[in-house]
Amino acid sequence: MPELPEVETTRRGIAPHLTDARINGVIIREPRLRWPIPHELPTLLKGRKILSVSRRGKYLLIGFHHGTLLIHLGMSGSLRILNADTPPQKHDHFDLRLSGGQCLRLRDPRRFGAVVWTGEKPEQHPLLASLGPEPLSESFSGAYLHGLGKSRRTAIKNLIMDSRVVVGVGNIYASEALFRAGIHPMRASYRISATRYEMLASAIQSVLCAAIEQGGTTLRDFQREDGNPGYFAQSLQVYGRSGEHCPQCGDTIRSLVIGQRNSFYCPQCQR
DNA sequence: AGTGCGGCCTGTCCGC
């Protein structure tokens, strides 16, 4: 489900409810996510105050004085803010109960998500330590991408989906950004000019920003923290549209599999 | 070092 815009949408939705709240209780209904939810989490968090809700790539970071809770939504995860007495439904694996009667509830049918505790500085945690720059930060640019890509043989779509290169670009936005930049998703990274890398970096930033403004993309089951969908799906130009006409040239949009992921492109507009 | 892929899960949809 969630790429950077969906995680950021979730962060903005939950942050006002969580910040400065205290943890009343922690409920683990199903610990078997990507890694087991630590069973000592209730003891660790009870009575503690939430200081901050931030994001690194697709990880949400809930900050406490004595450590950080990392939450990843995997493919199918979503977080809701509910009254604590709302009955849990299937796949509601984890609750953070807050002072004041609300709770943060994690639902994740496929269980590819994760809830991880770290008592160290979160940026030093192994899951975060080797992540590349945030695409919407100063440190991300065409020059940066070109510097990495000029010696890489892999398809450009694989490069921009590699979280060590840049975080947050998943399968949807990779296709969309490459379309906007006019670059074929299979093109070898080293065969792209510095100028075109500038266009690609700009396209990644503009598509992610636009998606955040629309509250993310809901294809099937992405839910915002209040239960509403995101509206960026209507702005997707190529993703999921094979057989339809390209919005720029009218040619037929096609798909192919790159790195085991379906990819969508216009053979006329993207070279 | 860089690259490609298997595997982790459940739900849904499609063709038979």
Next chain:
DNA sequence: TGCGGACAGGCCGCAC
């Protein structure tokens, strides 16, 4: 109506 298979927004960890 049932069943098998393919596929789905991510990404770790391994083999080469």
